Amino acid sequence: MVNIFTITSLSAFIFASISTLLLVQTVTAKPVQIKRQVNQPIPFNSRVRIYPANNSLPASCLITIESVIKKSSKMQITEAKLTTYEEFAAKTGLYKSSISNNRMVWIVTGFVQGELRMSRGRSVCTDNAKFVEVTDAETGYSFGRSIYCPPNNEINFMR
Numbered sequence: 001m002v003n004i005f006t007i008t009s010l011s012a013f014i015f016a017s018i019s020t021l022l023l024v025q026t027v028t029a030k031p032v033q034i035k036r037q038v039n040q041p042i043p044f045n046s047r048v049r050i051y052p053a054n055n056s057l058p059a060s061c062l063i064t065i066e067s068v069i070k071k072s073s074k075m076q077i078t079e080a081k082l083t084t085y086e087e088f089a090a091k092t093g094l095y096k097s098s099i100s101n102n103r104m105v106w107i108v109t110g111f112v113q114g115e116l117r118m119s120r121g122r123s124v125c126t127d128n129a130k131f132v133e134v135t136d137a138e139t140g141y142s143f144g145r146s147i148y149c150p151p152n153n154e155i156n157f158m159r
Contacts, residue, residue: 053102054138062137068106075110075131082106088134104137123156125149
């Protein structure tokens, strides 16, 4: 009889203590204030990142060819070349005003064996799709990728 009374009174004491603690925390808690961010108007050209010339940087400040090739792991690489953006743009005719002509870039060219879906699945290159990737040599940021499918290897589902 004594054991049941002791266990019951101990349980009641623990329950009362926890209830009191929770009640005190609830009463003394400060309300959470939510700070709302005010949408500031964004100037028209603020989203365009400018890439200034970096051709005077030492090679130790540029990313290595190994880092560039690692990003292109699914591609059978035929050429990887460090050059200026101007040289790339002159060959392809693709100029971006946000990139200085004297910006160093890696141009990686290669092929992907087998089927490759392009343009959100609208067409398929059945074999040997050629890739040309342009990567900023300082930041590793991709400036773009071109995909070419050899004649008679492309299936276009939009026709």
